[in-house]
Amino acid sequence: MKKLIGQYPDATGHFGPYGGRFVGETLMSALLDVEAAWNAAKTDSAFLADFRAMLRDYAGRPTPLDHAQRLSAHLGGAQIWLKREDCTHTGAHKINNVVGQGLLARRMGKTRVIAETGAGQHGVATATIAARFGFECKVFMGAEDIARQAPNVRRMELLGAQVIPVQSGTRTLKDAMNEALRYWSSASEDTFYVIGSVAGPHPYPEMVRNFQRVIGDEARARFLEKNNRLPDLLVACVGGGSNAIGLFYPFLDDPCEMIGAEAAGDGLDTPRHAASISGGSPGELHGSISYLLQNDEGQIHEAWSVSAGLDYPGVGPEHALLHDLKRVRYEGVTDEEAIAAFQLLCKYEGIIPALESAHALAAAIRVAPQRSRNENILVCLSGRGDKDLDHVTRYLKEAKGRKSE
Numbered sequence: 001m002k003k004l005i006g007q008y009p010d011a012t013g014h015f016g017p018y019g020g021r022f023v024g025e026t027l028m029s030a031l032l033d034v035e036a037a038w039n040a041a042k043t044d045s046a047f048l049a050d051f052r053a054m055l056r057d058y059a060g061r062p063t064p065l066d067h068a069q070r071l072s073a074h075l076g077g078a079q080i081w082l083k084r085e086d087c088t089h090t091g092a093h094k095i096n097n098v099v100g101q102g103l104l105a106r107r108m109g110k111t112r113v114i115a116e117t118g119a120g121q122h123g124v125a126t127a128t129i130a131a132r133f134g135f136e137c138k139v140f141m142g143a144e145d146i147a148r149q150a151p152n153v154r155r156m157e158l159l160g161a162q163v164i165p166v167q168s169g170t171r172t173l174k175d176a177m178n179e180a181l182r183y184w185s186s187a188s189e190d191t192f193y194v195i196g197s198v199a200g201p202h203p204y205p206e207m208v209r210n211f212q213r214v215i216g217d218e219a220r221a222r223f224l225e226k227n228n229r230l231p232d233l234l235v236a237c238v239g240g241g242s243n244a245i246g247l248f249y250p251f252l253d254d255p256c257e258m259i260g261a262e263a264a265g266d267g268l269d270t271p272r273h274a275a276s277i278s279g280g281s282p283g284e285l286h287g288s289i290s291y292l293l294q295n296d297e298g299q300i301h302e303a304w305s306v307s308a309g310l311d312y313p314g315v316g317p318e319h320a321l322l323h324d325l326k327r328v329r330y331e332g333v334t335d336e337e338a339i340a341a342f343q344l345l346c347k348y349e350g351i352i353p354a355l356e357s358a359h360a361l362a363a364a365i366r367v368a369p370q371r372s373r374n375e376n377i378l379v380c381l382s383g384r385g386d387k388d389l390d391h392v393t394r395y396l397k398e399a400k401g402r403k404s405e
Helices: 025-041 045-059 069-075 096-109 121-133 141-147 150-158 173-184 204-212 214-227 244-251 315-322 335-349 354-371 386-405
Strands: 064-065 079-084 113-117 138-140 162-166 191-193 233-238 256-264 281-287 288-292 329-334 376-381
Touching: 025 173, 025 191, 025 204, 045 096, 064 096, 064 214, 069 079, 069 335, 069 354, 096 113, 096 121, 096 204, 096 244, 113 121, 113 173, 113 288, 121 138, 121 150, 121 256, 138 141, 138 376, 141 150, 141 162, 141 386, 150 386, 162 173, 162 376, 173 191, 173 288, 191 214, 191 233, 204 214, 204 244, 214 244, 214 376, 233 244, 233 354, 244 256, 244 315, 244 376, 256 335, 256 354, 329 335, 329 354, 354 376, 354 386
Parallel strands: 079 376, 113 138, 113 191, 138 162, 233 256, 233 376, 256 329
Antiparallel strands: 064 079, 281 288
């Protein structure tokens, strides 16, 4: 097996043919400043010690590794294990990365932070760390997502952040990131842009991966401790891809299968999905080359998912490379499958997952009955579903109405 850990990105931020830094002159200076600060910080033992201490004492790490015994018995095949990122301080994996970037912003002397957000979990994490460090905070969020994720909007505002509705385009995550980048280009002197995904221009894909790899590092050590072996299969949802790369990266040189669950929406044979690898092609978006949903002229297609955190029309460049290398298998999960998985986890384990995480769970549920009982599937439960309760209730009510027609 080809060794992958530590091989990417190269000095120019490329993961094979993907990644890079394709931005205008107004953003280039800001990105070069972030890169210089990051290159110094990532090998600074004091910075790394501060990061680990804050994850432990503030973010609530390590998170549990939980054997979903009743769900496994119900499915009748492989054993399902959950890496419980929903148990962090903010209820999702996003806090890991934001702690790291917040420390970097403070190290650079910034006084303000901005962020984009879809489901709101990255926005909540950024608002949380802004309050902790005394930063002024603005969060750009599509107007459609503000309507879908009202509980997280209230959380951000209670934490002192200004939530800025984005009315352009599809009024979702892609458009929020467009507006955040545009704002940063004129405010970078005192402002740090906290990107929540492994998408975007160099150095963000590497930086976010390194801050999120704590998920996989913990999971690998704990699984070995509990089972004296590694899991047979890892599964995580993929929008931009931060929780997935966080879980996968420490296992890349191990003989473990990996599945990235993309949002197939109404189906990959329809225009209403957000599966950038399964249904896309290489192109450039937000300063980076990766797989995108686009037409033959390179115009970005609208992405759709029942999950506000997955309806992004691109994916991080490292995922694009892992797909091409056939190291990770990327599979679509429909809205219907995700909602069914959401309900199963509630019923059998007493856990309400985020809709994003429910996509990963659905992919595991699809595979588990085909595997033997002594095989193990490790699922990244990337966040909790409080934010999705109204949305799921509405979806189920509408689905019931359609069936009765």
